[in-house]
Amino acid sequence: MKETGIGTKCVQAGYTPENGGPRQIPIIQSTTFKYDTSEAMGRLFDLEDAGYFYTRLQNPTNDYVAAKIAAMEGGTAGMLTSSGQAANFFALFNICEAGDHIVSSSSIYGGTYNLIHVTMAKMGITATFVSPDATAEELDAAFQPNTKALFGESIANPALTVLDIETFAAAAHRHGVPLIIDNTFPTPVNFRPIEWGADIVTHSTTKYMDGHGAGVGGAIVDSGKFDWMAHKDKYPGLTTPDESYHGIVYAEKFGQEGAFITKATSQLMRDFGSIQSPQNAFYLNLGLESLHVRMPKHVENGQAVAEFLEAHDLVTQVSYSGLKSSPYYERAQKLMPNGGCGVVSFELSGGRSMAEKFMMNLKLAAIETHVADARTCCLNPATSTHRQMNDAELADAGIPAGMIRMSCGLEDKEDLIADLAQALEACR
Ligand SMILES: *Cc1c(COP(=O)(O)O)cnc(C)c1O
Numbered sequence: 001m002k003e004t005g006i007g008t009k010c011v012q013a014g015y016t017p018e019n020g021g022p023r024q025i026p027i028i029q030s031t032t033f034k035y036d037t038s039e040a041m042g043r044l045f046d047l048e049d050a051g052y053f054y055t056r057l058q059n060p061t062n063d064y065v066a067a068k069i070a071a072m073e074g075g076t077a078g079m080l081t082s083s084g085q086a087a088n089f090f091a092l093f094n095i096c097e098a099g100d101h102i103v104s105s106s107s108i109y110g111g112t113y114n115l116i117h118v119t120m121a122k123m124g125i126t127a128t129f130v131s132p133d134a135t136a137e138e139l140d141a142a143f144q145p146n147t148k149a150l151f152g153e154s155i156a157n158p159a160l161t162v163l164d165i166e167t168f169a170a171a172a173h174r175h176g177v178p179l180i181i182d183n184t185f186p187t188p189v190n191f192r193p194i195e196w197g198a199d200i201v202t203h204s205t206t207k208y209m210d211g212h213g214a215g216v217g218g219a220i221v222d223s224g225k226f227d228w229m230a231h232k233d234k235y236p237g238l239t240t241p242d243e244s245y246h247g248i249v250y251a252e253k254f255g256q257e258g259a260f261i262t263k264a265t266s267q268l269m270r271d272f273g274s275i276q277s278p279q280n281a282f283y284l285n286l287g288l289e290s291l292h293v294r295m296p297k298h299v300e301n302g303q304a305v306a307e308f309l310e311a312h313d314l315v316t317q318v319s320y321s322g323l324k325s326s327p328y329y330e331r332a333q334k335l336m337p338n339g340g341c342g343v344v345s346f347e348l349s350g351g352r353s354m355a356e357k358f359m360m361n362l363k364l365a366a367i368e369t370h371v372a373d374a375r376t377c378c379l380n381p382a383t384s385t386h387r388q389m390n391d392a393e394l395a396d397a398g399i400p401a402g403m404i405r406m407s408c409g410l411e412d413k414e415d416l417i418a419d420l421a422q423a424l425e426a427c428r
Helices: 006-012 038-045 060-073 084-093 110-122 136-142 165-174 255-272 278-288 291-310 329-335 351-361 391-396 413-425
Strands: 077-081 101-105 126-130 147-153 179-182 200-204 218-222 315-319 343-348 377-379 403-407
Touching (some): 060 218, 077 084, 077 255, 084 179, 147 165, 218 255
Antiparallel strands (some): 315 343
């Protein structure tokens, strides 16, 4: 059978029931797995046989769902993590250690910026931040001999910048490091980073993949395309013996396709234990089954809301890559011809106080610290996530006090627009 489309993968990839087996992915709610002999179990501990022995490392339910996400992204292997934060940490820490360096886009999720800039710095891993629009020369200047990864978000949360992935991929490969892309916002339904040169893809599955605000989770997918052995000195963790597993060499034993995820599972999951619960993986899979149906609706609503806002006299600025006025319009058309996501950010003419009044008057859109949910929600960073900053600091960070981030859900667009219209009128 020829390769199936993304929708078929959303519904069926990753799990094929056996004759008489459950049609739906079974929830294997078990911490442990039984073996007839210690020798059989020992072979699992030596990574000689594939199988399950303890859910902190691997669980069949999680693996079915991870295999689905890997298929959707066009990768060779995948794993679930307890959150998007854990996914990005594992993806980076799997190939970086004290003394190493990361180059990252500066336009990334605040939690990830904190992870890289503050927490990983405490582990001795430093970082240089570059614009998501950096030129080849600017990227080259950011690399150091100890740089081990280049990181960026395909569509950034919350700035909604669209990464110049082709320039980033070329720079990463010129310097012999993998490009890691957080693809949370467009999801593989709208954008597949591996097709544009990414080597590793990460997700906060908490967002559109789950899509219902039901479970926090993350995922990592390996493209299988990065040749670790060709950069043996740079990635000793993958290319030299792991003494904690009797001296196996991941890149030799599991090949280019499997080394990265096997190492992340058998070392980082073993030691940090950021596993997703099988129950949450089941909920995540329910979300994935309709992701290809939901994403076009999120985009349709995002586009309609962005166009409405852009034409409104109380709105001074709208960021949405589907608007012709967006500096990212052309790049988005090329990379994501079916649209990006349903998140729109905009600024009201009356600053912080008008933003507060506007949001208070919304009836359908709820005030929440969340995005990418079936229900429309919004947030004013100045009075919530960034409330420790004063107006001048906010302006410096590119987050004006009157800015609102709105995540358009799956309601009827006419109703969302009517809600926005009445809340704006209430601000006059
Ligand atoms: C939310 C988010 C994260 C963090 O994910 P959690 O599941 O909340 O840990 C990482 N990256 C992006 C782009 C996000 O939107």
